[in-house]
Amino acid sequence: MPATKKTQQKKSSDSAVQGTNDSSVVSKCSAAARGYFRDPSLQHFVSKVARRAPLINRGYYVRWRAVDHCVREFLQVTAQCPNRQILSLGAGFDSLYFRLHAYGALSQAVVFEVDFPDVARRKAALIASNISLRGTLDSCLPSPTGPVYVSSRKYFLLGLDVRDTSQVEEALGAAGLDWTAPTLILSEVVLTYMETQWSDAVISWAAEHLPQSLFVMYEQIHPHDPFGRIMQEHFLKLNSTLHALQQYPDAAAQRRRFLDKGWECCVCLDMNDFYLGLVPEEEWHRVESLEPFDEHEEWHAKCSHYFILTASRGSLMKRALLPHAPASPVPSISPRRSPAALNVRTASVGLEGLGMASTRTGAEKVLLTGGSSRGGRMAGSRVLVRRQEGWRSITVEPSVNLGVRLYHTVTRLPGGGAVMYGGRSSPLSPVKALVKLTFDPCAPPAAAEVSYGDTEKVGVEPMVCTGDPPPPRWRHAAAVVRHGGRDFLFVFGGKNQSDFALGDGCFLSLDQQSWTEVPVGGATPAPRHSHSACSYQGGALVFGGLSRRGTPLGDTALLRPMETGFQWERIDVRPPPVPRYSHRAHVVGEKLVVVGGVWWSSGGVPGVVVIDLTTCSSLEVSLDTSSVPWPLMLHSFCSELTDTEEPELLLIGGGGNCFSFGTHLNPQLVSVDLRPVLGRTTF
8 A cells, every 4th residue: 555545544543533532522521410420620621511311421420430440549559659640641631630630639740641733732722711721720831833732830731642652752751751750641542543563562661661650541342242343333434443452352351461561460340340349339329310221231231341451560559450359240150051052043024123022922923012213112013923934024003002111011811812011111201001912803892903914903901900009110020920720910020210120029910900919938039120030830930130239130039839829939050040131031841041131241142041940950052143144132122932842032123222332223033943952951
């Protein structure tokens, strides 16, 4: 490639990278304005504060919190040192100096910032024109010719290309950086935009020239799973390739990178471990209460794809490292894994959505209700019908609107039909009404009827129930259980606008349409939501979910029928399944089949775990998605067993927002052939 063309491409890429600064500072301002953290100086770096979505606010909060944690540790460890420094690489419009100045935390500390000359020039102009920012400086601004654009006793802003370490070294030395003083080097999503040879050189340069230093880095990991693919595509479109991901794809590789480049100690945590391991519970509850939020899958996916790293040189700086082993929010699991993967095939019908509910209405028919898609929340229903040529989707338009519902349940009844319960239209608006659906074309007319296909109809009838109804909820689980010769709808867990995770079990008598108290003994499973419940031997099997503390669960509990009511029994599965939530589950014979969900394992997206209920053993089986031409995101989806003789699992919908990188919804149905695992007699 000609040198001129290479230079043009480099300039274009550099400009795109500089553009990420503008987007980042707007998002930080949004989070600060909503009360996630306090930083009044940020507003001076944007022309207008724009409100971001709660998921974006949380993402920038946890980034701010992690960096702030590391900076405070550094300042505390070096409190008795006569000189100490913070060197921020690719600082952009970061407000660290002004925030620390406002807190009175800059005693005997100097902040040096380095970024591209154009960024430094713009930031210097903003500081010069703003009386609040300018008032924190004790000297005049230099002329805007660089490389030093702001110079004061406590703050220096330099316009340089960080990749040119010799020029950076010369300019910092001239500005007064003390190479022997304790120094924090900060890099927030900066080095990954460089080709890896350059970012490695910067890491080595810092280790060589700063013998008493702490390197703090916040960047991305896990490029190859569905979220990682969407993340990479986003930055490619922005001409801001994430170079480091290919050579350093996970936290372990990043740690080895720093140790190989001259750093003595290194600790690297993904943001799930940081948030739930190092953020105090009181602060966690404060954040949870700031604004309505129900994007748990997307939040945990984002946090699993970013890390905070600290690397040290010198005995003093070792004390400022992140803890090597914070209290793990999720227990370490060593599951038994199948060497073979299950085949996943795409079906011909296109259908997307998340937060839907499904139920079989016959051997070859599946009813879907509610959910949301790219066009917004859906009030209609659809039916999937399998013909000789494959599956097809038929839209159902009920004359009585079922309303907008997400994360509800539709539970098939033993005598035919189904009960629709719970759900929400927004995180502040739970749905309280129960609806009975009937599928038998010969059934008596209900309050409203809708047809699909040529002959079959769905009856829609609101249920007026007596008794004391449970609190409204969504993300719960429901199953039919039997006691005293009567069938009950058993509802367990969930969440609502006031409770992060509910722990109650409720019984609806189906023949009397009455909420009923039924005696239940044993230890009730921990409160949870986004779990599963399956009918089994007159009782119900509950698996997984998200706990009240916001951690995935991997326990299995059986609500066993007794003469006097029911009894909770914990099933001690060995080896324990990997904790997960937002999955789906089915009972096939004496096996509980759990598919998909969200976990915090580094092994990619959850596939299928089969739990043998007779031996209490488990087997984790991955999914071969090589024939699926798009990322398969298995959360907020539906699944149905289409044939119990030759079990095939139909996976419907699923996906979600990938932080600020775009939304991915699975565009087609996929099916999983379960015969290879269900035919096994032992694990």
